[in-house]
Amino acid sequence: MKLARSLPVFVYSGGNQFMHIRQELQAPRSAIHRRWAWALPLALGLSLVAAPSLSQTLHTPSLGTSASTLPAQSSTIAQMETEVLQRINQKRQRQGLPALQLNPRLSLVARSHSQQMAQYNFYSHIDPQGRNHRRRVEALGLRAYLIGENLMKCIRSSDPVGLSVESWMRSPGHRKNILLPEMQETGVGIWRKGQTYYVTQIYMEPK
Secondary structure: OOEEOOOEEEOOOOOOEEEEEEEEEEHHHHHHHOHHHHHHHHHOOOOOOOOOOOOOOOOOOOOOOOOHHOOOOOOHHHHHHHHHHHHHHHHHHOOOOOEEEEEHHHHHHHHHHHHHHHHHHHOOOOOOOOOHHHHHHHHHOOOOHHHHHHHHEEEEEOHHHHHHHHHHHHHHHHHHHHHHOOOOOOEEEEEOOEEEEEEEOOOOEEE
């Protein structure tokens, strides 16, 4: 059994700008027991998350095939992904925490999820194959004690990177993912469709 928290937040700011952010943190039972001192307060108010699988109506390639070679959408998007990492690490370092190390395989998972959200017009931690972020990460052979995921959907934003990072930092659940001392690695994936940017960042404490 996995403990999960899903906290949708809707924020409107200025004119036509719209953003929607979500956060989810999951840990296997062994990790919860291993860190009971800090996991207990984190577990307050947590609930099991269930979502219907879309696999019956959407047919997409598995993460282990096309996603394993999915490059950044463009050079501009690649620069934005790098900037998200830089800004997140600045937030951590201001709190005396070590910088997160970029894991290219986590970035593949994050980028594939952003692409699928854009392509299939959904916004969720559950992908069209019915997998949450832990299952998507483990599909590439990665193992972790803790895996967290922050999502952002930005429409008509002139600064999707800044909007994403600052909005996450203002939300207690998203901020917790970013500033958890146990997190060591991360991956960032951004996909654009029209005037909408889908931003996914995954945080991991590897085994």
